[in-house]
Amino acid sequence: MSLTRKAYRAAILHSIADPAEVGIEASYEYFEDGLLVVDNGQISALGHASELLPTLPADIDITHYQDALITPGFIDTHIHLPQTGMVGAYGEQLLDWLNTYTFPCESQFADKAHADEVADIFIKELLRNGTTTALVFGSVHPQSVNSFFEAAEQLDLRMIAGKVMMDRNAPDYLTDTAESSYVESKALIERWHGKGRLHYAVTPRFAPTSTPEQLTLAGQLLTEYPDLYMQTHISENLKEIEWVKELFPERKGYLDVYDHYQLLGERSVFAHGVHLCDDECARLAETGSAISFCPTSNFFLGSGLFNLPMAEKHKLNVGIGTDVGGGTSFSLLQTLNEAYKVMQLQGARLSPFKSLYLATLGGARALRLEDRIGNLQPGTDADFLVLDYNATPLLGYRLQQANNIAETLFVLMTLGDDRTVLQTYAAGNLVHQR
Template identity: 60%
Template sequence: MIKAFRGELLHFLADPAKGSLEQSYQYFTDGLLVIKDGLVASVGEASTLAATLEPDVEIKHYPQGLIIPGFIDTHVHYPQTEMIASYGEQLLEWLDNYTFPAEREFCNFEHGQRVAQFFIEQLLEAGTTTALVFGTVHKESVDAFFSVAQQHKLRMICGKVLMDQNCPDYLQDSAESGYNDSKALIEKWHQVDRLQYAITPRFAPTCSTEQLQKAGQLLAEYPSVYLHTHLSENKDEIAWVKQLFPNTDGYLDVYDQSQLLGKRSVFAHGVHLHDSECQRLGETHSSIAFCPSSNLFLGSGLFNLKQAQQFDITVGVGSDIGAGTTFSMLSTLNEGYKTQQLRGDKLSPFQSFYLATLGGAKALDLEGTIGNFTTGAEADFIVLDYHATPLMSRRMEHCKTLTEKLFILSMLGDERHVLATYIMGECVFNTQDKT
């Protein structure tokens, strides 16, 4: 079945920070996106492409918005949805006081399904169509999440947390049980429909060397799965890692010694990295999830994007719900811009939207599958509304360039500015649903 969508249209072909900015994206003031059986068939000028369509193909026109690929969230915790915005702590205390008690409930499959349904609705309303998601230590949490994501036909990645030390007894597994549970979940869910699995050590302090080595064993046995964990988020955390693993050369080396780095390895945060660690991340093609909302909320620090770029590290953007305080990738880009300002660096609006779309796809090793409108890509896309709020509408009246439009979207935009969300060419959310 062929569908077509007309309007102002933008997608990225390459990283704007590398090479020519003009060659890094395609932009059409009056574009046409043609979809066949849920996949991108073509994209281009409406005046040219419309003439190639059969007369019976209906064209959906969005005259006052911007059509872009769906946002990609490269680090988020669905079990933390209901304890978002918990007051007053930094990372380690926040985990003990809020996160761990909330995650205890996910031993119950039905509870997990209820939260997963709400979580996914929030993502879609915010324009996020793919996410790399933490479950809890319970197998049931992953079964619940995948069962809901499958019903919505989403491309989602999730994994069971591995955690066998320095955590409450009620959330503790063992190296062996974590391996066995993860293996069973991989066999059940990985590459079923649009679902993929991530081996998920919570972070080095809660994992014994034996457990990390078991995670490395799983990666070797199932090379198409992901590795998803945290890295160098908080200075106290880094000092704790040094005490726990004295025979390693820093935080990243804890994971490296267990063979956990690679093209499908995504490390959340990376706020306090040494150049040698960045070099190792770059040469192993490992990725970082940049989570500015969370880093600011917990007072963790300011991610050094320029350092990551110097070492050719692939970077995506993560909301990191529930330390992050918004599902909106537009609001997250707002925070990201401000973190770089505080570092004395600039984050251009082109770079922001690249990181939230094609950059995220590259971080998840899914370039060509999602993230832009190349032929054959899955047709997950959103429509952003320039006039959803009076303030943005008024501000847009004074815009003269695409750069200005993108910057205003990333500074003033939030969930309200997502007019519609499409999955495989099918509308799954539009603002009329909320009225």
């Protein structure tokens, strides 16, 4: 832990509200020549360099970036650790893709050495892409989560993860039981939840791969540990929705399955939600649940277009997710590039400030962590990025033509990728340097 006071000078931008609720102009703060002051891993001051510099001691260490933008660290609200080795697998829609690629890849996590190796690669990729917090699916094996948390703890990262619960409709080599998933999840919760900046998420893969008994025990864990997270998938693919209706004919619909087993709540995040109806959005909002919008994966697996305006109408918390390996990039900049296109195809607009919100403060709100991450307010964790305006020749040339921060931000999200991230800081420590 760095115990010194440091300052960082550059253009600085962060979200302070949802543009859908307050309008674009009131949704962000931008300092063309800004200063961010960090004390003991937390932000202690933010403002115009001209105003803050005279208040600081003469010997303070100031890093001055030219042609760069400081933003909060990105927050990925849906991603799969065990699918790192199969990202970009060809040619299937969701259910066939799971059987052909995903399950065989996840089976390798029975081996702790393999889990350790992938956790290291996975965290390096997150940080290289500027992602400082992620909501992570492990595999069915507890060691997948142990390996991930061990690696995250060493870097003092704010991360959330859980062991997949899956006791049917998957290969025998990859299923647990209702009871073993409960016992193993509980052991992981006792070991990791609330340790440093780590949190645990109860993780039933999705309704078709859990029996009613397993879903009941998932709900029981949430009752026993009230500040746990819950993550699963919902309404991603039309065939999947039909399958849920066949498996749970007594329930009103897909969301009602989770509702019945008491899995909705303020720390529950449902990935995709491409085919939700108005009533389901209203119920999610009423319970304080959130959706992870995964545009890259929804395109890649042919799942459909997420209706963000409908979610906004219901004031439903929405974060953005890469959904690696259904998604094809760890980069949230690239994921926002795809999100813009999803909206275009529906005749709607996605402003760059709404995109910034989704990748930072919106994700933090979905995770109920906006008092800690997702913005650069004094008192929050010093999780931030330095984005390089000259990361590639084309980006540098294009940004010379940009007339304002809105255009600059949009170009970064359209042309930017991991190369754009010059440095990533977590809790004030430099955890990635390009």
